[in-house]
Amino acid sequence: xxxxxxxxxxxxxxxxxxxxxxxxxxxxxxxxxxxxxxxxxxxxxxxxxxxxxxxxxxxxxxxxxxxxxxxxxxxxxxxxxxxxxxxxxxxxxxxxxxxxxxxxxxxxxxxxxxxxxxxxxxxxxxxxxxxxxxxxxxxxxxxxxxxxxxxxxxxxxxxxxxxxxxxxxxxxxxxxxxxxxxxxxxxxxxxxxxxxxxxxxxxxxxxxxxxxxxxxxxxxxxxxxxxxxxxxxxxxxxxxxxxxxxxxxxxxxxxxxxxxxxxxxxxxxxxx
Amino acid sequence: xxxxxxxxxxxxxxxxxxxxxxxxxxxxxxxxxxxxxxxxxxxxxxxxxxxxxxxxxxxxxxxxxxxxxxxxxxxxxxxxxxxxxxxxxxxxxxxxxxxxxxxxxxxxxxxxxxxxxxxxxxxxxxxxxxxxxxxxxxxxxxxxxxxxxxxxxxxxxxxxxxxxxxxxxxxxxxxxxxxxxxxxxxxxxxxxxxxxxxxxxxxxxxxxxxxxxxxxxxxxxxxxxxxxxxxxxxxxxxxxxxxxxxxxxxxxxxxxxxxxxxxxxxxxxxxxxxxxxxxxxxxxxxxxxxxxxxxxxxxxxxxxxxxxxxxxxxxxxxxxxxxxxxxxxxxxxxxxxxxxxxxxxxxx
Numbered sequence: 138x139x140x141x142x143x144x145x146x147x148x149x150x151x152x153x154x155x156x157x158x159x160x161x162x163x164x165x166x167x168x169x170x171x172x173x174x175x176x177x178x179x180x181x182x183x184x185x186x187x188x189x190x191x192x193x194x195x196x197x198x199x200x201x202x203x204x205x206x207x208x209x210x211x212x213x214x215x216x217x218x219x220x221x222x223x224x225x226x227x228x229x230x231x232x233x234x235x236x237x238x239x240x241x242x243x244x245x246x247x248x249x250x251x252x253x254x255x256x257x258x259x260x261x262x263x264x265x266x267x268x269x270x271x272x273x274x275x276x277x278x279x280x281x282x283x284x285x286x287x288x289x290x291x292x293x294x295x296x297x298x299x300x301x302x303x304x305x306x307x308x309x310x311x312x313x314x315x316x317x318x319x320x321x322x323x324x325x326x327x328x329x330x331x332x333x334x335x336x337x338x339x340x341x342x343x344x345x346x347x348x349x350x351x352x353x354x355x356x357x358x359x360x361x362x363x364x365x366x367x368x369x370x371x372x373x374x375x376x377x378x379x380x381x382x383x384x385x386x387x388x389x390x391x392x393x394x395x396x397x398x399x400x401x402x403x404x405x406x407x408x409x
Numbered sequence: 410x411x412x413x414x415x416x417x418x419x420x421x422x423x424x425x426x427x428x429x430x431x432x433x434x435x436x437x438x439x440x441x442x443x444x445x446x447x448x449x450x451x452x453x454x455x456x457x458x459x460x461x462x463x464x465x466x467x468x469x470x471x472x473x474x475x476x477x478x479x480x481x482x483x484x485x486x487x488x489x490x491x492x493x494x495x496x497x498x499x500x501x502x503x504x505x506x507x508x509x510x511x512x513x514x515x516x517x518x519x520x521x522x523x524x525x526x527x528x529x530x531x532x533x534x535x536x537x538x539x540x541x542x543x544x545x546x547x548x549x550x551x552x553x554x555x556x557x558x559x560x561x562x563x564x565x566x567x568x569x570x571x572x573x574x575x576x577x578x579x580x581x582x583x584x585x586x587x588x589x590x591x592x593x594x595x596x597x598x599x600x601x602x603x604x605x606x607x608x609x610x611x612x613x614x615x616x617x618x619x620x621x622x623x624x625x626x627x628x629x630x631x632x633x634x635x636x637x638x639x640x641x642x643x644x645x646x647x648x649x650x651x652x653x654x655x656x657x658x659x660x661x662x663x664x665x666x667x668x669x670x671x672x673x674x675x676x677x678x679x680x681x682x683x684x685x686x687x688x689x690x691x692x693x694x695x696x697x698x699x700x701x702x703x704x705x706x707x708x709x710x711x712x713x714x715x716x717x718x719x720x721x722x723x724x725x726x727x728x729x730x731x732x733x734x735x736x737x738x739x740x741x742x743x744x745x746x747x748x749x750x751x752x753x754x755x756x757x
Contacts, residue, residue: 154528155529158525158528158529159529162514162517162521162525165516165517165521166514166516166517169516169517169557170516234512234513234514234515235508235509235512236512236513236514238478238506238508238512239506239508239512239513239526239573240529241477241478242476242477242478242501242504242506243501243526243529243530244498244499244501244502244529244530244531245529
């Protein structure tokens with residue numbers, strides 16, 4: 138008794154339900170590890186204090202802008218680099234324990250595992266970003282471009298986190314070992330953060346570093362976040378680019394990183 | 410029968426299947442290494458087949474292909490009547506899999522694990538919860554149902570893993586080394602559970618390195634070595650291949666092994682390769698045909714060689730003897746553990 142329809146694609150409702158179940162499972166895991174949540178929020182908060190109170194004593198960015206105002210969007214973006222490692226580590230763990238084999242042996246949509254991972258990561262990153270924004274407001278950071286700018290900045294920060302998570306997910310599938318993932322994600326990302334507009338305006342960086350920093354995806358994300366948080370005028374003053382330019386730059390990088398990482402990750406996932 | 414409502418749009422949600430497993434000429438290469446070199450394998454519906462072989466023989470690779478986790482480079486296979494490559498998703502709806510490494514989530518509770526697998530396996534929420542409750546009871550995990558799995562013992566985890574693979578009453582159940590790494594007590598418990606599933610008519614493919622396990626649980630055994638099936642039949646069929654009986658000698662002094670083997674080979678006019686020795690434990694086994702006379706002959710030969718004997722028995726060949734006869738090497742590098750005896754001693 139065979140039915141030719143047996144190979145029909147799963148109905149969208151089913152795919153969404155599978156994604157929801159996978160995401161729910163990931164979030165449960167996060168909530169069951171309160172230590173991880175506490176540390177992953179405290180660490181960037183410490184960094185925020187360091188930059189806002191210690192570095193601001195010596196660092197100036199010109200244009201009458203305080204260093205605290207300058208650095209908060211960058212710290213948020215940088216935090217996402219740490220947080221995104223969670224995706225790769227989680228996937229490597231799932232490979233290691235055999236959970237991926239369990240999922241792959243079930244009649245669920247192939248995309249559910251990776252999309253469910255992205256969905257739960259986005260929520261986790263979003264919560265973390267909001268907590269940090271509250272902390273930043275508490276120590277005197279102020280949005281200068283209204284509420285929509287504030288919301289926009291958080292969205293950009295989380296989007297950046299999702300892009301890094303997709304990269305990290307691929308690394309997790311390729312490297313397979315949770316500890317190696319940490320190094321493999323960090324090694325390419327950390328220098329990118331330092332050679333960007335994160336902690337100093339690009340014009341103040343060493344000459345050879347400037348073209349690298351200008352092309353960097355991290356610069357694109359940070360400039361877009363700054364433009365949204367502080368306003369286009371301020372962004373032009375400190376970075377020499379308009380918000381819409383930075384946003385385009387960011388969008389292109391985002392599509393490229395997410396597209397390539399996802400394609401590679403899906404291929405890895407299928408191969409098993 | 411498989412629950413594949415989402416695929417069939419059939420009113421009952423059930424589809425009759427041809428059942429069983431058929432694998433023909435499965436080939437799988439990893440780079441230059443040929444893991445499977447033409448595996449033929451058949452499991453009739455409602456039977457238990459043991460895939461027996463040492464580490465690296467190709468057991469897990471075979472299971473991974475049959476459960477759609479790996480694509481074969483050659484050959485074809487059907488599970489419950491569906492092709493594992495072209496109809497992979499339908500196959501997934503028809504199978505349960507308990508892997509070599511417990512594929513359950515440490516951070517979730519036992520109940521959450523089961524419900525997750527059930528719902529991903531297409532059970533409605535309430536049905537998944539009900540079935541999880543029932544399985545937790547059957548596997549004696551009700552008390553631990555709401556504890557995170559990281560607090561479970563190895564045996565409990567394995568039982569939960571098995572329960573997970575039964576959430577969606579599978580047409581074919583794959584158990585990849587289900588008792589590896591378990592203590593003797595847990596192994597016996599798990600054997601009981603698998604025995605009950607077998608009694609209920611579940612089609613089961615079981616891989617194991619333990620001869621005793623295959624002997625006890627499987628209706629038929631396929632012996633795999635070097636990526637090929639080298640023998641197939643019931644445990645008795647395979648034992649008959651060794652022919653007659655085996656004289657097994659346990660030596661008082663381990664270092665006498667070589668001398669004892671030499672004396673026995675001469676006494677029974679066998680080439681030295683037919684006599685197997687384990688100098689670590691101090692045992693020598695010889696295949697014989699003559700029954701009681703052979704025992705007398707063995708005693709005389711050993712006495713003449715001046716070998717002191719701790720124990721001497723005439724017995725039917727074990728599957729380890731079969732394996733040795735078929736492949737020229739033991740089924741496992743280490744001696745297989747013997748849980749029944751250990752437990753008996755512990756209780757005595």
